Amino acid sequence: MTHCWVTLGTLSLGWVLFTCAAPAPETVDGTDWYDAVQLGIQGKGWGDTSTPYTRFPERAKDTVPEPVWKLSQHSAGLFVRFRTEAPTIRAAHRVTALSNLPHMTLVGTSGLDLYAKDPQGVWRWAGISKPTAVCCTNTLLDGVSKTLHDYTLYLPLYTGTAALTVGVPAGSHFEALPPESAAKPVVYYGTSIAHGASASRPGMAYTAILSRRLGVTVINLGFSGNGRMEPALADLLAEIDAAVYVLDCLPNMTVALVAERVEPFVRRLRAARPDTPVVLVDGRPFTNSWLKPDAHEWKNRAYRTAFDSLTADGFKALSFVDGTLLFGDDGEGATDGSHPSDLGMIRQADILTPVLRDVLK
Numbered sequence: 001m002t003h004c005w006v007t008l009g010t011l012s013l014g015w016v017l018f019t020c021a022a023p024a025p026e027t028v029d030g031t032d033w034y035d036a037v038q039l040g041i042q043g044k045g046w047g048d049t050s051t052p053y054t055r056f057p058e059r060a061k062d063t064v065p066e067p068v069w070k071l072s073q074h075s076a077g078l079f080v081r082f083r084t085e086a087p088t089i090r091a092a093h094r095v096t097a098l099s100n101l102p103h104m105t106l107v108g109t110s111g112l113d114l115y116a117k118d119p120q121g122v123w124r125w126a127g128i129s130k131p132t133a134v135c136c137t138n139t140l141l142d143g144v145s146k147t148l149h150d151y152t153l154y155l156p157l158y159t160g161t162a163a164l165t166v167g168v169p170a171g172s173h174f175e176a177l178p179p180e181s182a183a184k185p186v187v188y189y190g191t192s193i194a195h196g197a198s199a200s201r202p203g204m205a206y207t208a209i210l211s212r213r214l215g216v217t218v219i220n221l222g223f224s225g226n227g228r229m230e231p232a233l234a235d236l237l238a239e240i241d242a243a244v245y246v247l248d249c250l251p252n253m254t255v256a257l258v259a260e261r262v263e264p265f266v267r268r269l270r271a272a273r274p275d276t277p278v279v280l281v282d283g284r285p286f287t288n289s290w291l292k293p294d295a296h297e298w299k300n301r302a303y304r305t306a307f308d309s310l311t312a313d314g315f316k317a318l319s320f321v322d323g324t325l326l327f328g329d330d331g332e333g334a335t336d337g338s339h340p341s342d343l344g345m346i347r348q349a350d351i352l353t354p355v356l357r358d359v360l361k
Helices: 058-062 066-072 106-110 206-214 231-239 255-272 296-312 342-360
Strands: 002-007 015-020 026-028 031-035 079-084 089-095 113-117 123-128 135-141 149-154 161-169 174-176 186-190 218-222 244-248 278-281 318-321
Touching: 058 066, 079 161, 113 135, 186 206, 186 231, 206 218, 206 342, 231 255, 244 255, 244 342, 255 278, 255 296, 278 296, 278 342, 296 318, 318 342
Parallel strands: 186 218, 186 244, 244 278, 278 318
Antiparallel strands: 002 015, 026 031, 031 161, 079 149, 079 174, 089 135, 089 161, 113 123, 113 149, 123 135
């Protein structure tokens, strides 16, 4: 028997331990294939999602804006964990569509990204899939010494996953792994930047980097072009018994929306979760803003005003992260001026890691 962990966010129970049967493979032509659903899809805030590979519960379809619902069907931030001694790791993966974004790779939008834990306990990159069609079988890693290793396999950022099986040579030791920590998750609500644009591969999204660094689950609730702090989103976030809520929606909001929605959103969230810390992340400037005026300046001022108003009202455990250097100060942290490159993702994680580590303490 192995331990299977699930999160029952809809019941506000946090992480709950269950005992279940070890995953059983289907053996085909000398390969044991394990269904990812049987391994347990991690990084989710709800157990009653529309499919095992999506981010929102089915009932949210009637309460959130339609674009948010459609984007919630992307598997951004989801992953599976397993331990094996296998010298070769394969994956059979089917997506709902190949997502061709001009500022991202196909691996980032539609592929798989494998990490392994080294002997010092550090997660390090191990391999990727190379999607060329909606259904592909790829060798992710080959030639590994026959030693037990822990693996994390990240799902695509900008499309939906329809099916996933992990394959190892028949007879290899293979087991599902629970989350690294039983601690409450970090819930990260934001825009395309949190969604994962423009990471070269899923494991380079800064929410994934933060999760590896902090050793806790980070639930990715980034919605490309649609992080706008609607009341329904506050209600959904509040269903998750989180260690901290990170709100990073400024790039998708106007000055008027900031004035209209930020304070009510935080108040609504805090009314449901009075003791949970909230971190407000300021907007980043475009990386070519040294050449032309940056409209974000006015939104940033309005955002800071909302934060100051909340703290003046006595809100505790409320933090503010200055966004000026989220991508660095050399203009090299983005692909298109707006969305971070891998370098920009690392720089954001560098700024947010100590903030969240302090909050989590």
